[in-house]
Amino acid sequence: MVIAIDGPAGSGKSTVAKLVAEGLGYLYVDTGAMYRALTWKALKEKGDLKDENALTSLSRQTEILLKEGMGKLKVFVDGEEVTESIREGSVTENSFYLARVPSFRAEMVKQQRKMARGNNLVMEGRDIGTVVFPKAELKVYLDASLKERARRRFLELKEKGINTDLEVIEKQLQARDKKDKSRKVAPLKIAEDAFVIDSTKMKIEKEVDLILRKWRENYGAAKSST
Numbered sequence: 001m002v003i004a005i006d007g008p009a010g011s012g013k014s015t016v017a018k019l020v021a022e023g024l025g026y027l028y029v030d031t032g033a034m035y036r037a038l039t040w041k042a043l044k045e046k047g048d049l050k051d052e053n054a055l056t057s058l059s060r061q062t063e064i065l066l067k068e069g070m071g072k073l074k075v076f077v078d079g080e081e082v083t084e085s086i087r088e089g090s091v092t093e094n095s096f097y098l099a100r101v102p103s104f105r106a107e108m109v110k111q112q113r114k115m116a117r118g119n120n121l122v123m124e125g126r127d128i129g130t131v132v133f134p135k136a137e138l139k140v141y142l143d144a145s146l147k148e149r150a151r152r153r154f155l156e157l158k159e160k161g162i163n164t165d166l167e168v169i170e171k172q173l174q175a176r177d178k179k180d181k182s183r184k185v186a187p188l189k190i191a192e193d194a195f196v197i198d199s200t201k202m203k204i205e206k207e208v209d210l211i212l213r214k215w216r217e218n219y220g221a222a223k224s225s226t
């Protein structure tokens with residue numbers, strides 16, 4: 001059983017996906033962490049992010065591992081834990097380079113499908129309902145206005161003691177949206193049969209409740225996820 005949750009940066013996918021997974025006792029998978037993980041390594045090794053061949057060969061020499069433990073998803077690159085480091089601004093701003101490399105995406109998709117073997121899961125990303133699991137039992141597209149997503153990100157950073165400018169965040173999110181939606185391979189788009197939620201004026205609990213209800217309505221309707 002797969003619940004696919006897609007949507008733009010800052011739409012609250014991670015929080016919602018985690019809570020839905022928790023509610024159902026399913027495995028939670030954040031696919032963005034995989035793209036971030038290799039970006040982190042490429043930045044560390046001062047690799048040329050514009051060179052697709054170099055990125056492909058780097059990915060072949062890299063082991064990316066997602067491990068769930070104590071309700072938290074931990075990310076490892078070649079055995080080193082990078083759960084926190086992959087959230088740094090430099091990784092966020094540069095991960096689109098990896099996201100547009102077809103060979104790397106193909107490998108990630110393979111691994112993501114493998115995770116569903118023998119597991120019920122809630123997987124979030126940009127292409128989960130459109131490419132990874134086109135037959136997912138439930139597809140959700142989570143959206144929110146640019147202003148609201150920027151406001152949320154601003155508050156999140158403030159809570160971490162990071163002072164930024166709301167306008168700058170809004171511009172960064174807008175640029176990321178554009179890159180995610182316009183890339184040639186697996187662009188962010190709404191799957192035809194997705195349940196679209198606009199969370200601009202919605203509380204997290206309501207979003208989770210809507211998804212769980214939809215899930216119960218659909219449960220058992222489909223048999224296979226790939």
Ligand code: DC
Pocket residue numbers: 009031032033035036095096099124125126127128180
């Ligand atoms: O969701 P996020 O911000 O952690 O995603 C990090 C990067 O990976 C971002 O550039 C979008 C990309 N991504 C993707 O292309 N496909 C996915 N399934 C998940 C993330």
